[in-house]
Amino acid sequence: MRVIRTIKELREALEYMRAGGHTPIGFVPTMGYLHEGHASLVRRAAEASGTVVMSIFVNPLQFGPGEDYATYPRDERRDLELAEREGADIVFIPSVEEMYPQAVKTTVSVSSLTERLCGASRPGHFDGVATVVSKLFNIVQPDLAFFGLKDAQQVAVLRRMVSDLNMNVQIVACPIMRESDGLALSSRNVYLSAEERSQALVLSRSLRAVRKALEEGTVHTAEEARAMLMSGIRESQLAVIDYAEILTYPDLEPIAGEQALLSVPGEMIMALAVKFGTTRLIDNNVFTAKEVRVLV
Known part of the structure; x- marks a missing residue:
């Protein structure tokens, strides 16, 4: 498993994988602090893909004022152990400066679907999600992207973004993973x-x-x-x-x-x-x- 921290190196690595026939490319975007829910996404990606790319990036654009961006749980070493164990080939861990080298003036917004549920409670949250996922799709250019249905609104928003913008990627929605007592993993x-x-x-x-x-x-x-x-x-x-x-x-x-x-x-x-x-x-x-x- 390779750990990559720059966009340039990731694109070069994926060009090499494609040239070697290691396709389709399966992509699992995450914010890290991985659990069994994330592990299930990697396993699903490994079953369906020739190369599995996972990203770990706590995206500041999707956190509002007073939310837990600064304190969001992080444990890179533990995350890498899980990613390798479950079959990831590449883990992309960019810095905020790598993803946003200058002030962001271009964002992606999906209307209507983002006005209810979490969108109503967290204004701007899904603009941040759509923007970073759009950037990651442009960087990785995956054939398949795997998301958990615990955030079913996110899945709906991203599927509509992909459809509306004619992105050449299939969103694969995966089941909610729960603890034995029923609590959804988070x-x-x-x-x-x-x-x-x-x-x-x-x-x-x-x-x-x-x-x-x-x-x-x-x-x-x-x-x-x-x-x-x-x-x-x-x-x-x-x-x-x-x-x-x-x-x-x-x-x-x-x-x-x-x-x-x-x-x-x-x-x-x-x-x-x-x-x-x-x-x-x-x-x-x-x-x-x-x-x-x-x-x-």
């Missing part, structure tokens, strides 16, 4: 105290409860489902709800409160963002009305 879980972590289980528990109620026919409408989500989360005394929404997916359009969810064509998403102490966690289920089954 680099930010390290911030949780023992009590906060215990109470954070209310997120996956609430999502499962609404799904079961839909299956059993005790909940029918979007309004009923959202009320049940909110009620479930509020069982935790430490939970501070940012949002609990049910929308169409991937368009992220509102569903009328009185509309029966089982009459909605295509996919829907139940999405949550909740703070425990200073830690903001997200979770979701994407499902279809036809079978009322979880897809992720």
Whole structure:
């Protein structure tokens, strides 16, 4: 496994890999502090690709004022051990100066999809995500790019960016990875105290409860489902709800409160963002009305 820190060296290495027939190129962008969720993306990329590139870059553009950019967890040595163990061929670890050598005057913005859920709570966040991913796609020029569905809104935004800008890359969405007790894996879980972590289980528990109620026919409408989500989360005394929404997916359009969810064509998403102490966690289920089954 090669560790590369400059754009020039990475492009040269990938040119050599392509010339040697080590294609397709699979790409796993990350912000580091890797966990089993990231490991699953690398494994998926290794199965589908001739060369696996992982990037580790904590992108300042996607953090707002007062967010945790400076304190975001970092552990390069541990990250490299995981990347090599899981099959990465190249790990790209650029500095902020390498990625942004001058003040950024060109950004990428995806409208509509970024105005709800995390986009409403974190203005400018998805502009930062779209901009850095666009830069990384231009640098790596991957055939396949692998993202976890824990941030299903991010997947929807990036797929629309790729489609609208005719980027020659396929976004591969991979399942949410969870701890054995149901907590969705996140680099930010390290911030949780023992009590906060215990109470954070209310997120996956609430999502499962609404799904079961839909299956059993005790909940029918979007309004009923959202009320049940909110009620479930509020069982935790430490939970501070940012949002609990049910929308169409991937368009992220509102569903009328009185509309029966089982009459909605295509996919829907139940999405949550909740703070425990200073830690903001997200979770979701994407499902279809036809079978009322979880897809992720």
